[in-house]
Amino acid sequence: MQVLIVDETHPILMERLTEKGFVCDYQPQITYQQVLDCIHRYEGMVVRTKFRVEKELFDKAIGLKFIARAGAGMDNIDVEYAVIKNVELFNAPEGNANAVGEHTLGMLLSVMNKFPKGNKEVREGIWDREGNRGWELDGLTVGIIGYGYMGPAFAKKLKGFDVQVLAYDKYKTGFGDDWVNESSLEDLFEQADVLSLHIPLTEETRFMVDESFFNRFRKNIWLVNTARGEIVKIPGLLKALDTGKVIGAGLDVLQTEKFPLRDNDKIWFDDLRRRENVLLSPHVGGWSVESYQKISEVLAEKIAHHFKVIY
Numbered sequence: 440m441q442v443l444i445v446d447e448t449h450p451i452l453m454e455r456l457t458e459k460g461f462v463c464d465y466q467p468q469i470t471y472q473q474v475l476d477c478i479h480r481y482e483g484m485v486v487r488t489k490f491r492v493e494k495e496l497f498d499k500a501i502g503l504k505f506i507a508r509a510g511a512g513m514d515n516i517d518v519e520y521a522v523i524k525n526v527e528l529f530n531a532p533e534g535n536a537n538a539v540g541e542h543t544l545g546m547l548l549s550v551m552n553k554f555p556k557g558n559k560e561v562r563e564g565i566w567d568r569e570g571n572r573g574w575e576l577d578g579l580t581v582g583i584i585g586y587g588y589m590g591p592a593f594a595k596k597l598k599g600f601d602v603q604v605l606a607y608d609k610y611k612t613g614f615g616d617d618w619v620n621e622s623s624l625e626d627l628f629e630q631a632d633v634l635s636l637h638i639p640l641t642e643e644t645r646f647m648v649d650e651s652f653f654n655r656f657r658k659n660i661w662l663v664n665t666a667r668g669e670i671v672k673i674p675g676l677l678k679a680l681d682t683g684k685v686i687g688a689g690l691d692v693l694q695t696e697k698f699p700l701r702d703n704d705k706i707w708f709d710d711l712r713r714r715e716n717v718l719l720s721p722h723v724g725g726w727s728v729e730s731y732q733k734i735s736e737v738l739a740e741k742i743a744h745h746f747k748v749i750y
Contacts, residue, residue, distance in 0.1 A: 440504070440746065441480060445469050446487035448509050449732045455739035459747070475499050485509060485738070492516045497524045505745070507738045511535060511588065511725060512667060514640040529741045532588035534734030535725030540592030542724040543635055543665045546689030550718045551576065551661060574686075577601045582622070582631030585638035585666065586614055589725075593635055594619040605630060633661045640667035646694075649675035653684045661686050665724035668692035673707045680714060687716035691724040 440461050444453070447467040456463055461483070466473075471490045478484065478500040486492060487509040494517060497503070503526050506516060511532035521528055549555065552573030560567055579602050583590045586608040594604050598618040605622035608614070615621040627634075634656070638644050649672040653660070662685050664671050673694050679685040690711075695704045711717055 440482045442483035442485065443469075443474070443478065443481040444485040445474055446485065446489050446509060448485060448487070449735035451732055452485065452509075452735035452739050455736070456742065459739075459743040461742075478503065483507065483742070486515075488515060490515070492521075494520050497521065497526065500524075500526075505529060505742065507742055509734055509738060511539075512639055514667060527745060529738055529745070531734040531737035531741070534737040535727070535730035536588040536592040538727040538730040539589045539637075539665050539724045540594075540596045541727075542691060542720075543589075543593045543663050543689075544596045546665070546691065546718055546720070547633065547635070547661065547663050548576065550663075550687040550689045550716065553715070555718055556715045576633075579603075579632040580605060580630045581633040581635065582627040582660075583607070583619070583635050583637060584624075584627070585636065586611055586619075587637065587639075589665070590635075590637035591619070593637065603630075628655045629657050631656060631660060632658055633663070635663045636666045636670055638666055638670065640669055644670050646670070646672040648672065650678045651675075653679040656684065659683055659686050662688040662690075664689070665691040668694045668696060668722075673711060677707060677710055680716065687718075689718045689720075691720045692722050693719075696722060 442456060442461050442463045444463060444465045445467065453463045453465060475496060478496060479502060482502050482504045484503065485507045492506060492515065497517070497520055505527040506521065507529040508516060509531065511530055513528065513530055516528065518528065553571045557571040577600065581597055581602050581604050583594060583604065583606040586606045590606055594606060595618055597604055604619045605627050606614070606619045607622050607624045607627050612621065636648065646669060648670055653675065671694065676685060676688060680688065700708055712719065
């Protein structure tokens with residue numbers, strides 16, 4: 440089975456697939472047009488985030504049996520059309536869930552304790568202890584929306600803190616365990632001091648979190664988003680920051696991640712980046728040294744197992 444790898448992946452992916460009899464063509468520099476020209480020769484494709492995989496590519500890929508996404512989300516693949524074309528889809532949320540859990544906790548502690556502000560000021564020769572007085576996580580209620588792979592990973596990291604963890608998942612029930620209590624969305628609005636998002640980007644969740652969403656919380660909250668940027672409407676977040684409904688935010692993702700930004704996106708971004716109570720990182724929540732390898736290991740195992748069963 441011929442497999443085209445169009446993005447950089449850990450070498451262990453090719454090694455494991457080759458051991459199982461797959462013939463891998465590693466072309467991380469290939470362009471979208473070049474893929475369109477050659478994809479008819481392949482039965483499998485591995486992609487990360489280089490381009491969207493939609494109808495145009497599927498229609499060219501006459502022999503394609505699978506697409507493997509080297510990551511967790513599938514929002515850059517037209518999943519419905521893949522089903523129509525009978526193309527199997529694989530992803531690897533198991534591979535970077537721990538990294539996301541750690542990154543989420545790190546962002547939360549950093550923004551609550553004003554680490555970026557304090558670091559910047561000390562480097563500038565400013566020694567302001569009172570201006571950098573932080574908040575403690577102890578005793579707070581942490582609300583998690585989405586409890587697939589990333590939500591539980593974050594909840595597990597919170598186990599060593601004296602916090603109550605509530606989790607809501609519209610499509611999952613019966614998941615309460617030693618470190619999380621299953622919750623309704625209304626209970627989360629009523630009790631949460633912290634909101635952490637761990638849901639996929641779909642038409643249902645796109646810009647779900649806006650100013651009106653924040654205003655449904657009884658308390659003022661801390662926000663962390665390590666899921667997808669387009670879940671949070673940034674202008675709405677800015678208004679919530681202005682009113683104090685959101686005390687501070689850690690954002691690993693933004694509603695637009697193509698830099699340099701277009702003029703209309705620069706308006707909200709310039710406002711966002713000037714705020715000392717907002718911590719930003721470049722979509723690296725699941726991007727650790729360890730997860731880079733784990734993702735490839737998980738994908739190789741899933742692909743090999745599936746086609747061993749099929750053939």
